Amino acid sequence: MRNILRLRPVHHILVTSAAVLLACAAVLALQLAEFGQARAALEGFGPQTTATVTGSAEDSATVRFAVPGRPDVSATIGLDSTPPANGSRVPVRYDPADPARAVIPGATPLITADRASTYATVTVVAALAVLLVTGFLLLTRFVRPARAAVRSTVPVRRVKLQRGLLTRSWLETEGATPRWIPVYFSPTLIGLPSPVKVEVLGDLRQDRHVAVRVAGEVLYPAGATRMAEPRGRRTDNPAGPDEERSAAAVRPVPLRHQFRTDLPVLAVAPVAGVFWALVDGSGFTGWLVVTVLIAAFGFWWAALRGSDPS
Known part of the structure; x- marks a missing residue:
């Protein structure tokens, strides 16, 4: 297990998982x-009665209601929802010490508290999901394949496939029934000739995830082996590496370069944030929350899928 944690793709996954967890913690x-602020604004509210709406604006409503032992009270209440129609009757809760301080359904403190509790719950669930998915994938894509025995030796071609904003490396086997194995990036892939023989750790015909060994290095699966060619813009390795490729194959690729390559994945985050803020009516806070979470999850998703920075 200690050797698994030293692997470059595992570092990539763990760093991006930590980024997601930090984003979730901040949110x-x-x-x-x-x-807490919304709950503080609701402190002191006690009795509930029925009020009549006497006026409304775009973001507020004025209601009038009876208070025992006092003249009828009129209160203007800020809203974060569509104001009720004039003349309608709505439930109202008020502060006995200051009846003009009241709330009705849709009042800003109520909506803020409800929205914040929902966002907090979703964030906790998302963080737990990241932990579970990351642990499961580390087990199925690294631990189990590393323990498998060599079952066959097959010729493969390394191909890069770009689909949308993500580029991945695949090993395409040769033969009557070819398979396509997605693999996590390693500089070794850059210098692989086409074809090259590799040792398959596991059963290529039956196992969902198989690793391969080439030139003494194990390349781990970045997903399930496929029987059909994956879609995307294809780039094949040449029959033999030139001097530049040979040098790149032994040169470490730092994670910061990997992150720069993954930046296009984040392009959707602010756009999705704007869309959510408009739909949810949560304004800048909603935009910030959604943008941060989608950006962090975008980095994590690219790491899990095995993005190729070469």
Whole structure:
């Protein structure tokens, strides 16, 4: 297990997983702070009665209701939803010490508290999902394949396939029934001739995830082996590496270069944030939360899929 943790793709996955967890922690802290402020704004509310709407604006409503032992009270309440129609009757809760301080369904503190609690819950669930998925994939894509015995030796070609914003490396086997094995990036892939013989760790016909060994290095699967050619813009390795490729094959590729390569994956994050803020009506806070989470999950998703920075 210790050797597994030293692998470059495992470092990539763990770093991006940590980034997601940090983003989730930041969002959770923000939502808990907003929830606390909203709850503080609701402190002191006690009795509930029925009020009549006497006026409304785009983001507020004025209601009038009876208070025992006092004249009828009129209160203007800020809203984060569509104001009720004039003349309609709505439930209202008020502060006995200051009846003009009241809330009705859709009041800003109520919506803020509800939204913050929902965001916080979703964030916790997302963080737990990241931990579970990361652990499961480390087991199925690294630990189990590393323990498998060599079952066959097959000729393969390394191909790069770009689909959308993501580029991945695949090993295409030769033969009557070819297979396509997605692999995590290693500089060794750059210098592989086409074809080259590799040792398959596991049963290529039956196992969902198989690793291969070439030139003494194990290349780990970045997904399930396929029987049909994956879609995308294809680039094949040449029959033999030139001097530049041979040099690149032995030159380490730092993770910071990997992250720069993955930056296009983040392009959708601010756009999705704007869309969510408009739909949810959560404004800048909603945009920030969604943008940060999608950006972090984008890096993580690219790492899990085995993005190729070469």
